Amino acid sequence: MQLESPNLHDTLAATQETVQLNEPHTPHGNAIEAFSIAKHAIRAAIAKSRTQWDKHEPRMWARAKDIRDEELLDFDVAKDLVLVRSGPTAYGTIIFGKIRIPAIRDELGEGFVHVRIHDPPNRGESDVLFHSILTDEGNRDADGHPQTWNAVQTADTPLEFFNE
Template identity: 65%
Template sequence: MASAEEITLNAPHSPPPKAIEAFRVVEHHIKSEILKSRHHWNLHEPKMWSRAAGISDAELVRFDISRDLVLCRSAPTSYGTIILGKIRLPAISDEEGEGFVHVRIHDPPNRGVEDVTFHSLFTDEGNRDADGHPTTWRAIQNADTPLEFFNE
């Protein structure tokens, strides 16, 4: 599996048609993983999805890849292409502004997009105290949160 030191991501850019197509292949899985993550973190640390408090599951995942995938980055690896995407969550608009999730998918080589797979959601455990324990949690990013490599 790749690490940030082993790959070179291209610069953040508007999603090209191929990226939109790749994310559409796994859109249902992304939505399912958002809800799974939300439910998991609500049991352990509700701050992670706190920006979605009071918003139903259905509202939270009411996004459309062709409209709400706003930024992409990618990097080739020996086993295909890693693609990062910043997806707008239309239901999230608060004092911090619009809300976004960062998603990592993988496109294996030589087959088109039919074998694209979901990899992970970025959940930021942020700053740490002197003992190494997280002090901030964030699954919903801001517009200005950089789309950087993550391996969760």
């Protein structure tokens, strides 16, 4: 789900093939700062995503079905951003983060959302933009129709490039 995008030239679009991401690692101060700048947009995107998906495919946010929005959105970037990866592009740096959602703890363990943000070059961190959250329509049948839906990831779900 893409809500706020930098809408840069399609010819400069980052792809898994064109962006060399660093290895997943615990966040340093600059990543915490960047995600803190984008946290309001991240929270708005999570709430909007859940509302939209619940209308046509409630399984996407099923792990959060009994959790109020206030609880779902009650994460602290400084302690709940647990993993990051980043890579340079022609138009700045993209940063992927794994954010723990403390209210989600079920038979699969803790719940996490994967978030993508963008930091344009040479303008400091004040211009960090939210890009998207991962809503995974995985495991497709022979006809290409999704059989699983996951907006809430597990601790074991790898933090990988996504372009939603």
